[in-house]
Amino acid sequence: MNEHGRIACRNCTDGKPTRDIVDTVFTFGNFATQTDAARAIAEVIGMSMQHAIVPRKFTEDEAINEVCKRKRMPVDAFMKFGPKLATRNGKQVVRVPLFDANREPVSHFDLFPRPIPASENPERHAAESKGLNAPGKSTGIFIGPDFGPGNTVLVVEGCKDAAALAGLGFIAIGTNGSSLKADFAPMLQGANVIIVHDLDKAGLKGAKQTASRLDGIAADIRIARLPGEMKPKHGDDVRDVLRRLGADAVKKAISEAPVYDPSSGDEDDRHPVVLEKRFDRHCREVIKWLGKTRTDDGLPRTFERSDMLAEVIRTQDGLPKQRMLPREQLALRIAESCRLVEEREHKGEVIQRDIAPPRWLVDGIHTAGDYDGMIEPLSGIVTTPTMRPDGSILQEAGYDRSTGLIYEPCCDYPSIAETPSIDDAKAAAKSLLELVDDFPFATPADRSAWLSLLLTMIARSAIKGPVPISGVTANSPGSGKTMAVDLAEIIVRGRTMPRISAPSIDDEMRKLLTSLVVENAPAAMFDNIRGAFGGPAIEAASTGEIWRDRELKSSRTIELPVRTVFVATGNNLRFKDDTTRRVVLIRLRTEMESPEERTDFRIPNLQEHVTRHRAEYVVAALTILKGFVSAGMPKQPGKTMGSFSEWANLICGAIRWVGLADPLGNRDAMNEDDESRSILRGLILGLEEILSEEEKEDGLTARDIADRLNTGHPSYFPAMRDVVSEVAMKNGLVDARILGNQLKKFRGRVFENRTIETKSGRARSNFWRVKRADGECGESARPDGESAPEDIHHENASKAPGESGPGECGESCSEPYAYRNTTLSDRESAPCIGEPELHSPHSSFTTSVLCDRCGAEMTAAPEINGFRNLDCPKCGFVKPVKVGEGSE
Numbered sequence: 001m002n003e004h005g006r007i008a009c010r011n012c013t014d015g016k017p018t019r020d021i022v023d024t025v026f027t028f029g030n031f032a033t034q035t036d037a038a039r040a041i042a043e044v045i046g047m048s049m050q051h052a053i054v055p056r057k058f059t060e061d062e063a064i065n066e067v068c069k070r071k072r073m074p075v076d077a078f079m080k081f082g083p084k085l086a087t088r089n090g091k092q093v094v095r096v097p098l099f100d101a102n103r104e105p106v107s108h109f110d111l112f113p114r115p116i117p118a119s120e121n122p123e124r125h126a127a128e129s130k131g132l133n134a135p136g137k138s139t140g141i142f143i144g145p146d147f148g149p150g151n152t153v154l155v156v157e158g159c160k161d162a163a164a165l166a167g168l169g170f171i172a173i174g175t176n177g178s179s180l181k182a183d184f185a186p187m188l189q190g191a192n193v194i195i196v197h198d199l200d201k202a203g204l205k206g207a208k209q210t211a212s213r214l215d216g217i218a219a220d221i222r223i224a225r226l227p228g229e230m231k232p233k234h235g236d237d238v239r240d241v242l243r244r245l246g247a248d249a250v251k252k253a254i255s256e257a258p259v260y261d262p263s264s265g266d267e268d269d270r271h272p273v274v275l276e277k278r279f280d281r282h283c284r285e286v287i288k289w290l291g292k293t294r295t296d297d298g299l300p301r302t303f304e305r306s307d308m309l310a311e312v313i314r315t316q317d318g319l320p321k322q323r324m325l326p327r328e329q330l331a332l333r334i335a336e337s338c339r340l341v342e343e344r345e346h347k348g349e350v351i352q353r354d355i356a357p358p359r360w361l362v363d364g365i366h367t368a369g370d371y372d373g374m375i376e377p378l379s380g381i382v383t384t385p386t387m388r389p390d391g392s393i394l395q396e397a398g399y400d401r402s403t404g405l406i407y408e409p410c411c412d413y414p415s416i417a418e419t420p421s422i423d424d425a426k427a428a429a430k431s432l433l434e435l436v437d438d439f440p441f442a443t444p445a446d447r448s449a450w451l452s453l454l455l456t457m458i459a460r461s462a463i464k465g466p467v468p469i470s471g472v473t474a475n476s477p478g479s480g481k482t483m484a485v486d487l488a489e490i491i492v493r494g495r496t497m498p499r500i501s502a503p504s505i506d507d508e509m510r511k512l513l514t515s516l517v518v519e520n521a522p523a524a525m526f527d528n529i530r531g532a533f534g535g536p537a538i539e540a541a542s543t544g545e546i547w548r549d550r551e552l553k554s555s556r557t558i559e560l561p562v563r564t565v566f567v568a569t570g571n572n573l574r575f576k577d578d579t580t581r582r583v584v585l586i587r588l589r590t591e592m593e594s595p596e597e598r599t600d601f602r603i604p605n606l607q608e609h610v611t612r613h614r615a616e617y618v619v620a621a622l623t624i625l626k627g628f629v630s631a632g633m634p635k636q637p638g639k640t641m642g643s644f645s646e647w648a649n650l651i652c653g654a655i656r657w658v659g660l661a662d663p664l665g666n667r668d669a670m671n672e673d674d675e676s677r678s679i680l681r682g683l684i685l686g687l688e689e690i691l692s693e694e695e696k697e698d699g700l701t702a703r704d705i706a707d708r709l710n711t712g713h714p715s716y717f718p719a720m721r722d723v724v725s726e727v728a729m730k731n732g733l734v735d736a737r738i739l740g741n742q743l744k745k746f747r748g749r750v751f752e753n754r755t756i757e758t759k760s761g762r763a764r765s766n767f768w769r770v771k772r773a774d775g776e777c778g779e780s781a782r783p784d785g786e787s788a789p790e791d792i793h794h795e796n797a798s799k800a801p802g803e804s805g806p807g808e809c810g811e812s813c814s815e816p817y818a819y820r821n822t823t824l825s826d827r828e829s830a831p832c833i834g835e836p837e838l839h840s841p842h843s844s845f846t847t848s849v850l851c852d853r854c855g856a857e858m859t860a861a862p863e864i865n866g867f868r869n870l871d872c873p874k875c876g877f878v879k880p881v882k883v884g885e886g887s888e
Helices: 021-028 034-045 049-053 062-070 075-079 122-130 159-165 182-188 201-214 238-245 248-253 279-292 327-337 359-367 420-434 444-458 481-491 506-519 536-543 577-584 605-613 613-630 642-657 666-674 675-689 700-709 718-725 737-746 824-829
Strands: 084-088 090-098 105-111 153-155 173-175 192-196 222-223 271-276 301-304 308-314 321-323 338-346 348-352 378-383 398-400 403-406 467-472 523-526 547-550 555-560 565-571 584-589 752-759 766-772 867-871 878-882
Touching: 021 034, 049 301, 062 075, 062 090, 075 159, 084 105, 153 159, 153 201, 153 301, 182 201, 192 201, 192 248, 201 222, 238 248, 271 279, 279 327, 279 338, 279 359, 301 321, 308 327, 321 378, 321 506, 327 338, 327 359, 338 506, 338 536, 420 481, 420 613, 420 642, 444 467, 444 481, 444 565, 444 584, 444 613, 444 642, 467 481, 467 867, 481 523, 481 565, 481 584, 481 605, 481 613, 506 536, 506 547, 506 555, 536 565, 536 577, 577 584, 577 642, 577 675, 584 666, 584 700, 605 613, 613 642, 675 700, 675 718, 675 737, 675 752, 700 718, 700 737, 700 766, 718 737, 737 766
Parallel strands: 153 173, 153 192, 192 222, 271 338, 378 403, 467 565, 467 584, 523 565
Antiparallel strands: 084 090, 090 105, 301 308, 308 321, 338 348, 398 403, 547 555, 752 766, 867 878
């Protein structure tokens, strides 16, 4: 709320502020009118009603300034059209005179500095906001003192657009309507006229009528086409384009206005299509003319993308963007490309009548699927030069039929050499990597991985297959993860990378990916990920060439190519399941406590520097790739990625070719961030730990394992407890069903030459065991196939709890439980240790005790507070006994 009582609320006022305290009380107080609201305020504060409802009057300067502010007009330019303060039905207005052909005032147009609130009368509010003509008098034009014969004069609709153009330094007159009446044509005798129309059907028609009326009178006639989308009605005017794109875009449209061709006139040059009862033939004929229709830039008006229609629109920044052609827009495209005619017989004569596109025609074309090559394919839009699949460089602006790309350069780019030398490529790589000298990459391989991201983004069109996910991770916030990605995006597209929050639910991720694929987004960054990243949806999108899913808000299934480059950023990134092998890791490692406070940068304003020199960096990136391709793409030593071989051959090969570190050289470090590998390791070590010698061959069911963990002492089986606490807990207990599903999930996957295997048993139950990858069961094995070290299986393994004997080192060593939950390499190098606090539940016992349930021999647990548990390794039964009694 401000001092005048204005309030804006997203929920109550749709984000639009109330006008003043009276309007606020009216909006929130449930009053019938604003007069009632004002009366209530007056009663509360003790004012008279007459004083409460009379608004403060504007001075003339205040009224004109308020109108100019509301209508986005320069005050000095607006004053050239002679505005004066006046009253209309008791309300203050700014009155602009209208002149006749003799330049005498004949009428006026009123602008309201304070329109009636929409809450009181929406229709009246709309009329007063736009402005009103004098009652019964709508003739005349708006002219300023600069207007005269022989000048270059701009003709626009209304005084507001005329004032906006006058503010840009032009001489402009405003028509009181969409066209200039014939009576006013002699005023422009010998003038150079440029007609600037609104971006709608009425504006274009009015411009052509004005031009035809000035033909033979004006010395030169041109029609300027403002940048933006042409709409059936309510299209953008000059002030809208100025607000959206700026003065340079308007000036450019005016300077490039083509000369009016009288022969075109209002003649309808669309191809006529006579509609009969032959629906299929009519659909194909209209499709043919849809494909032939071109925009003012010479681009196809309608495209085909994976058996669906698409079009190119403009964003608010004026950048091209593709979208699937909505069904509602298809009727307009049909009417633009051809003239539909219906024939009827009347009194023995055949009469033709123009008709709108019928529903059956629109639906038939929209769902045709097969357009038989009559509509040009669209694979994407690029604003920088790029590489084609054959290795050539796309450098010519316009539509490239060989790739289906639209190249619309946003600045001037130097040409790329046909055969760059390796020295040229090395110099180009050096200039690019100098940009990231201040980034704390963990290794040279991580720096090369950043370069691979940049080259992938700029040459995505050259790679037909999938490309990997780029994972940018750091050990501390503020290390520059997002900045590193932004630099690549600025070079390629001249903007920072749009941020996306990664959904935690895979179904939501699937919907998000579908929208990105439909939009054909060139890149997508999942920023600041917390937790493990990945899942079935992103895994399918990153390795598949075609994405198939149900269209959002529709029952139709779509199949579209995946051309998006995916990026994930986060601190200490971790990856789920099978996502790890789809990621190229870019690691940042800083030793600073607060890296965001660092100021000693070699290039202080890095983003501004890259924006200013991005054309040079684009050429440098393509020089590396073009040089590698021109050299015959010689095979380079290094690692590869199975699902991304085409990407690795081009991108990684080019980076290795210029002598840089292998971008895949940090693949071993990926295992540290592989969540699924950690779980597999825990399950294998846990099974080795929980299975007794007698059970190693046959294994245990998931139920047996869960019961043993739930009923045994918390100190037993630490390796298995660690892993099930993450993946198999429910209500504080180990859940056998969840544990069984986890074991099934990792069955057959190898870890250090060991794998989880199942063996069928009673009642079709699965018995789980650890098996060596070379086929042997039970014993652990080194990755190279050698037997386990002797200090793991020495003679102490058969001694009773508390007993020990000499190990390899000659000192007293405990039984092998001390080595559990360690890797084989750790075990091999570990020194002999003394007596552990707790012993394995599978240690031998001095007296043989049989299970009361199944009769199997029980094993003893360590003594705790004078008691010892006897565990049955077969059925899991636990029998507590007091030390010194019974079998003890």
